[in-house]
Amino acid sequence: MSVIPLKNKEGVARMREACAIAATVLEQLKPLVRAGVTTQDLEEAGRDWIARLGARSACYGYQHGSRRYPAHTCISVNEEVVHGIPSFKRVLREGDIVSLDIVVWKDGYVGDNAFTVPVGPVSSALGKLLRISREALDLGIKQAQVGNRVGDISHAIQQFCEANGFSVVRDMVGHGVGVSMHEPPEIPNFGRKGTGDKIKSGMTLAIEPMVNMGAYKTKTLSDGWTVVAADGSPSAHFEHTVLTTDKGPEILTLPRPIV
Numbered sequence: 001m002s003v004i005p006l007k008n009k010e011g012v013a014r015m016r017e018a019c020a021i022a023a024t025v026l027e028q029l030k031p032l033v034r035a036g037v038t039t040q041d042l043e044e045a046g047r048d049w050i051a052r053l054g055a056r057s058a059c060y061g062y063q064h065g066s067r068r069y070p071a072h073t074c075i076s077v078n079e080e081v082v083h084g085i086p087s088f089k090r091v092l093r094e095g096d097i098v099s100l101d102i103v104v105w106k107d108g109y110v111g112d113n114a115f116t117v118p119v120g121p122v123s124s125a126l127g128k129l130l131r132i133s134r135e136a137l138d139l140g141i142k143q144a145q146v147g148n149r150v151g152d153i154s155h156a157i158q159q160f161c162e163a164n165g166f167s168v169v170r171d172m173v174g175h176g177v178g179v180s181m182h183e184p185p186e187i188p189n190f191g192r193k194g195t196g197d198k199i200k201s202g203m204t205l206a207i208e209p210m211v212n213m214g215a216y217k218t219k220t221l222s223d224g225w226t227v228v229a230a231d232g233s234p235s236a237h238f239e240h241t242v243l244t245t246d247k248g249p250e251i252l253t254l255p256r257p258i259v
């Protein structure tokens with residue numbers, strides 16, 4: 001456990017801005033997700049919206065080991081869990097599910113959010129995966145109360161997903177977010193109530209259940225980035241950046257109307 005940064009008034013104001021931009025970009029991409037579109041098309045639209053809103057992608061050039069992430073967005077289809085690299089070869093088809101993850105820098109602060117959307121009508125099993133994963137995020141956020149512990153968030157997400165027959169990914173976790181994309185604490189999507197760091201007012205937390213229809217194990221493809229469900233089963237991902245306050249959690253990644 002290391003020290004969890006608390007944001008002061010100015011930090012919160014900047015987080016609000018970065019998060020509103022990240023959410024607005026995500027919202028703008030949603031209607032573009034259609035059969036026949038490539039993930040590179042979504043990347044280009046995402047890249048352009050980030051620029052138009054005066055921000056920078058926190059993914060582009062993001063370093064992990066000796067590799068740098070080559071795109072402005074992460075787009076993960078079906079069994080891809082996260083960090084899918086957009087490609088002009090990947091054409092979306094009806095019945096797919098697509099996870100879009102947008103992380104932006106604005107004035108030194110980072111906003112991080114993601115969701116998974118269906119391409120046209122999808123099977124009822126996939127529909128349930130999306131619904132449960134989205135609801136798991138809400139239940140996790142509800143636990144982000146001052147005085148609770150991080151494990152309360154983790155437990156709520158795990159309990160709900162598993163009770164509905166799905167599994168939660170363990171190889172990747174939610175995280176604090178602020179002056180960098182990943183700050184303490186780690187926020188696993190599995191764990192025990194009453195364990196982990198205590199939640200205080202002024203934390204900004206990226207809560208992000210990654211939920212598999214099959215087993216929780218993942219592997220990384222040879223591109224060095226794309227994380228897939230090891231058994232090839234579909235996976236969903238929903239993420240919000242949340243501010244903890246004495247009045248309860250506040251979701252910062254809500255889109256702004258575009259005029």
Ligand code: MF3
Nearest residue numbers: 059062069074083101103112
């Ligand atoms: N939301 C992802 C995360 O928190 C974004 C990763 S950006 C990438 O890990 F560069 F790693 F793709």
Ligand code: CO
Nearest residue numbers: 112206208239
């Ligand atoms: Co994140």
